[in-house]
Amino acid sequence: MEKKTALITGANAGIGLALADRLLTEFPSIHLCLACRSKSKAEEAQTMLKEKHEEADICVLLVDVSNLESVYRAAEAIKKQYKHIDYLYLNAGIMPVSSVDWSHFWQCLFSSKCVDMFRTGDGLLKQVDGVTTDGMKQIFATNLFGHFALLKKVNSVLGGANRTTQVIWTSSSNAKKSAFMLSDIQHQHGSEPYSSSKYATDMISVALNERFNQQGIYSHTTCPGLVMTNLTYGILPSWFWTLLLPLLILIRIFTPTMNYSPYNGSEALVWLAKQPPQGIDPMCKYHSRLNWLGNRYVEPKKVNSNFIFLNYLFEIQLQLDVDISIAQKAYEELDKMETAIHKGIKLS
Ligand SMILES: NC(=O)C1=CN([C@@H]2O[C@H](COP(=O)(O)OP(=O)(O)OC[C@H]3O[C@@H](n4cnc5c(N)ncnc54)[C@H](OP(=O)(O)O)[C@@H]3O)[C@@H](O)[C@H]2O)C=CC1
Numbered sequence: 125m126e127k128k129t130a131l132i133t134g135a136n137a138g139i140g141l142a143l144a145d146r147l148l149t150e151f152p153s154i155h156l157c158l159a160c161r162s163k164s165k166a167e168e169a170q171t172m173l174k175e176k177h178e179e180a181d182i183c184v185l186l187v188d189v190s191n192l193e194s195v196y197r198a199a200e201a202i203k204k205q206y207k208h209i210d211y212l213y214l215n216a217g218i219m220p221v222s223s224v225d226w227s228h229f230w231q232c233l234f235s236s237k238c239v240d241m242f243r244t245g246d247g248l249l250k251q252v253d254g255v256t257t258d259g260m261k262q263i264f265a266t267n268l269f270g271h272f273a274l275l276k277k278v279n280s281v282l283g284g285a286n287r288t289t290q291v292i293w294t295s296s297s298n299a300k301k302s303a304f305m306l307s308d309i310q311h312q313h314g315s316e317p318y319s320s321s322k323y324a325t326d327m328i329s330v331a332l333n334e335r336f337n338q339q340g341i342y343s344h345t346t347c348p349g350l351v352m353t354n355l356t357y358g359i360l361p362s363w364f365w366t367l368l369l370p371l372l373i374l375i376r377i378f379t380p381t382m383n384y385s386p387y388n389g390s391e392a393l394v395w396l397a398k399q400p401p402q403g404i405d406p407m408c409k410y411h412s413r414l415n416w417l418g419n420r421y422v423e424p425k426k427v428n429s430n431f432i433f434l435n436y437l438f439e440i441q442l443q444l445d446v447d448i449s450i451a452q453k454a455y456e457e458l459d460k461m462e463t464a465i466h467k468g469i470k471l472s
C-alpha cells in the first residue's frame with residue numbers, strides 16, 4: 125500500500141498540533157508535513173512528535189499563509205517534494221479580540237439565547253482586524269485567502285485518476301451569514317471579520333466540491349467547538365479559563381461543544397480522514413462533540429436548508445445557510461483576486 129501524505133497548516137500549536145499527534149497514532153506510516161510560519165516553533169513541534177512517535181516521518185515546511193509570496197514559495201516546494209497529497213488540512217487561523225462584551229453576556233445568560241451564546245460566542249466578542257503586508261485584511265488573508273491561493277497553486281498534486289485528496293478546513297460555529305457580504309468579501313467595513321471569514325470558508329468548501337469532486341478532490345469543513353489554545357488565551361487569560369473549567373463541564377449538559385482540549389477538538393478532523401471521501405455529505409459541517417459523560421463523537425450538521433419556512437422559524441439555521449450559487453460567486457471572486465495578485469508577485 126502506498127504511504128499517505130498529510131499536510132497541516134498551523135501544525136505547531138493547538139488543534140493543528142493535536143491533529144498531527146492523533147494522525148500519527150491512527151496512521152503510523154503516514155508522512156506528515158508541518159506547514160508553519162515559525163521555523164523554531166515548527167521544529168519544536170517536530171521534535172516533540174518524534175519523541176512520542178519514534179518511527180514518525182515528519183518534515184517541516186515554512187509558510188506564512190497571510191503572505192502571498194510565502195504561500196507561492198511554499199506551493200512551489202510542495203509541488204517539488206510531493207507527487208500527491210492525501211489530506212490537506214487548512215487549519216491555521218487567528219481571532220484577534222479586543223474585549224468581551226460582559227453586559228451582553230449577562231443579558232444572554234438569563235434568556236433563551238444562553239445555550240447558543242456558549243455554542244457560537246455570537247455577539248460576545250469585539251473582533252479586531254489588521255492589514256497584511258500585501259494590503260489585505262489580516263483575518264480574511266490568514267483564515268481563508270492564503271489557504272485558497274495555496275489550494276489553487278498545488279492543484280496538480282491533489283486528486284487524480286485513481287487517488288483522492290481530502291481538503292479539510294478548520295472552520296467554526298461562529299461562522300455567520302449576516303457577517304458576510306459578497307461585495308465586501310474581505311470584510312473591510314463590518315465588525316465581525318472572524319465570523320465572516322469562517323462563513324466564507326464554509327461556502328468555499330461547498331463550491332470546491334461542486335467544481336472538483338470529479339477530479340477526486342473532496343472538501344470538508346469542520347468545527348472543533350470551544351478549545352483551550354493560544355486563540356482562546358488571547359480572549360481571556362489561561363488562569364481564568366482554568367477557573368472556568370468546572371463551569372464549562374457543567375455547560376456540557378446543555379451543549380456538547382465544550383471540548384476544552386485540542387485533542388477532543390480535533391475529533392472531527394481525524395474522523396474525516398478515516399472515512400471514504402465519496403461517502404461524506406459535502407453539504408455538512410462536521411462538529412467535534414463531547415457529551416457530559418466525556419465521550420467524544422462527531423456530529424454532521426447541514427450548512428444549507430431546503431425548508432425555507434423552517435429557516436425563518438429557527439434563526440440559528442439562518443445564520444449558517446449556505447446558498448450554492450452565492451458560494452460559486454464567492455469562489456469566482458477569490459479566484460479573480462488571486463489571479464490579479466499573482467501577476468504582481470514574481471518569485472526570484
Ligand atoms: N480554539 C477554539 O476554540 C477554536 C478554534 N477554531 C479554529 O481552529 C484553528 C486553529 O486554531 P487554534 O488551534 O485554536 O489556535 P492556535 O493559536 O493555538 O493555533 C493557530 C495556529 O495557526 C498558526 N498561524 C496563525 N497565523 C498564521 C499565519 N499567518 N501563517 C501560518 N500559520 C499561522 C499559528 O502559528 P503561530 O504559533 O506561529 O502563531 C498556530 O500554529 C483556527 O482556524 C481557528 O479559527 C475554530 C473554532 C474554535
Ligand SMILES: CC(C)=CCC[C@@H](C)[C@H]1CC[C@H]2C3=C(CC[C@]12C)[C@@]1(C)CCC(=O)[C@@H](C)[C@@H]1CC3
Nearest residue numbers: 224241242243244245248296297298349350368
Ligand atoms: C464561560 C464564561 C463564564 C465566560 C466565557 C464567555 C466567553 C468569553 C466564551 C463563551 C463562548 C466562547 C466561544 C468562543 C470564545 C469565548 C467564548 C465567547 C469562540 C467564539 C472561540 C472561537 C470559535 O471559533 C468559536 C467556535 C468559539 C465559540 C464559543
